[in-house]
Amino acid sequence: MIDFVLSDLRRVAEDFWPAGTAESWDRVGLVAGRNEAPLRRVLLAVDAVNATVGEAVEWGADALLVHHPLLLRGVHTIAEDTAKGALLASLLRADCALLAAHTNADAPEGGVSDVLAARLGLENSAPLVVGADPTSGIGRVGTLAEPVTLEAFADRIASVLPATVSGVRVAGDPAREIRRVALCGGAGDSLLGHPEVIGADVYVTSDLRHHPAQESLEQSAVAGGPALIDISHWAAESLWLEGAAARLAEALPGVEFRVSERRTDVWSFAVGCDS
Numbered sequence: 030m031i032d033f034v035l036s037d038l039r040r041v042a043e044d045f046w047p048a049g050t051a052e053s054w055d056r057v058g059l060v061a062g063r064n065e066a067p068l069r070r071v072l073l074a075v076d077a078v079n080a081t082v083g084e085a086v087e088w089g090a091d092a093l094l095v096h097h098p099l100l101l102r103g104v105h106t107i108a109e110d111t112a113k114g115a116l117l118a119s120l121l122r123a124d125c126a127l128l129a130a131h132t133n134a135d136a137p138e139g140g141v142s143d144v145l146a147a148r149l150g151l152e153n154s155a156p157l158v159v160g161a162d163p164t165s166g167i168g169r170v171g172t173l174a175e176p177v178t179l180e181a182f183a184d185r186i187a188s189v190l191p192a193t194v195s196g197v198r199v200a201g202d203p204a205r206e207i208r209r210v211a212l213c214g215g216a217g218d219s220l221l222g223h224p225e226v227i228g229a230d231v232y233v234t235s236d237l238r239h240h241p242a243q244e245s246l247e248q249s250a251v252a253g254g255p256a257l258i259d260i261s262h263w264a265a266e267s268l269w270l271e272g273a274a275a276r277l278a279e280a281l282p283g284v285e286f287r288v289s290e291r292r293t294d295v296w297s298f299a300v301g302c303d304s
Contacts, residue, residue, distance in 0.1 A: 033281050035126050036064040038071065038092055041280045042130060045273075046140075050160060051133040056098045061117055062126025067091060071277065073270045074289035075263050077127060081289050082116050086123040088287065093120065094273075096141070096266050098129040134269065137165045139276070141214035141269045146171055148189045148268060149233075151210055157225050168213035168234075170225045176208040179231060179256050186233065186260060190268070193261040194296040198237075200246055201256025207231050211255065214265045221245045229255045235262040263294040 039059055051057045072090040074081040077099040085093040099113055107114035120127050135141045136156070146154040146169040156166025177185070180203035187197045207230045213220055217234030218241040226232045232245075232255040242257055249255065274286040 031283060033068040033284055034064065035059075035062050035066045035068055035092060037281060038068055038094075038126075038277070038284075039064070039128070041277060042094070042128060044280075045276060046130040046133040046137065048133055050136055050165070051131060055132045056101050057129050057131050057133050060099055060127040060129060061120060062092065062128070063124075066124060066126060068281070068284055070285045070287070072287050072289055073274050073277075074291065074293065075266050075270070076293040077116060077129075078293050079112075079116065080291040080293060082119050084289055084291055085125050086119055089123075090125050090287075092126040092128060094128045094130065094277075096129070096131055096134060096269070098131055099127060101131075130273075132167075134273070135214060136160050136167055137162075139272055140165070141266050142167070142169045142212060144268050144272060145169070145212055145214045145233075145265055146210075149185060149210065149212070150174065151212075157211060157213065157220060157223055168211065168217065168220060170209070170211040170229060173208050173210060176206045179203055179205040179207050182207045182210075182231065183258060186258060190260060190264040191292065193264050193292070193294045194299050195259075195261055195294075198259040199256065200242065200258075201231070205230070205256055207256070214269075215262055218242065227254050231256045231258055233258045233260060235260055235265050261294050263292065 068091050070090045071092045072085040073094050075096045077095045109115050109118050151171030154169045154171030157168030158166045160166040179201050183197050183199045209229045211226045211229035212233040216236035218237050237259040270288045278286045
C-alpha cells in the first residue's frame with residue numbers, strides 16, 4: 030500500500046479542480062495543514078461548521094475537504110472566542126487539515142451544476158456562462174427528454190434533493206409545460222437576466238432574493254421568461270460530494286473518503302407556511 034500525505038491530496042484536488050479556474054474573488058485550496066502529514070481519512074462536506082468539524086475530529090480524519098471556503102472574506106483574528114478561530118483551533122489540535130474547492134468545483138464536468146443537471150434528467154446540457162473550456166462554466170442549460178408540468182418537475186427536484194425545512198419553492202403556473210431547463214447550483218439570482226435563463230421554461234437555483242425574483246416574474250409576464258424554482262443552497266451542492274469522494278478514492282487508493290452525515294442547511298423549522 031502506498032503511504033499518502035496531505036500534499037498528495039492537494040495535488041489530486043488541483044488536477045480535478047484547478048485553483049486557476051476559480052472566480053477571482055474566491056479563496057480555494059489549502060486553508061490549514063502540513064504537506065507532510067499522513068493521509069488516511071478524509072471527510073467531505075459542503076460547509077466547515079461546528080457540526081462537520083466535530084464529525085471530522087471524532088472520526089479521526091486527517092483532512093476535511095469542504096465546498097465553501099471558511100476564510101472567504103477578510104479575517105483579522107483567529108482568536109478562539111470567534112467562530113472561525115474556534116473551528117481552526119479544533120482542526121489544528123486534531124492535526125486535521127482543511128481544504129476548499131468552491132467555484133473551481135462548480136464549473137467543470139462532474140461539478141456541482143453538472144451533477145444537478147444530470148440528476149434532473151437534462152439532456153445535451155451546456156454551461157450557462159462558458160469558461161475557458163467549452164465544457165465547463167457556471168450553471169447549466171438543457172432539455173428534458175419529455176415535457177412535464179412545472180408541478181411535476183418540482184416534485185422531481187424534491188425527490189432528488191435531501192429534504193430540508195424550506196423544501197422546493199416554486200413561482201409559476203403549476204400546469205405550465207417544462208422542457209427547457211436552466212439551473213445554477215448555489216446562489217444564482219445574478220443570472221436571472223442571462224439570455225439562456227430568459228429563454229428557458231424554468232430556472233432552478235438557490236437563495237433567490239425577493240426583488241430580483243419579483244422583477245424577473247413581472248418581466249416574464251410582459252415579454253416571456255421562465256418560471257422560478259428556489260432550492261436549498263446546501264441541498265443543491267451536497268449532491269456533488271459523493272462523486273467527488275469516489276474520484277478522490279480512485280486516485281488515492283487506500284485512503285478512506287467519507288461524505289459528512291451532517292446536514293448544514295441553516296434552517297431548523299418553519300411555521301405559518303401557505304402552499
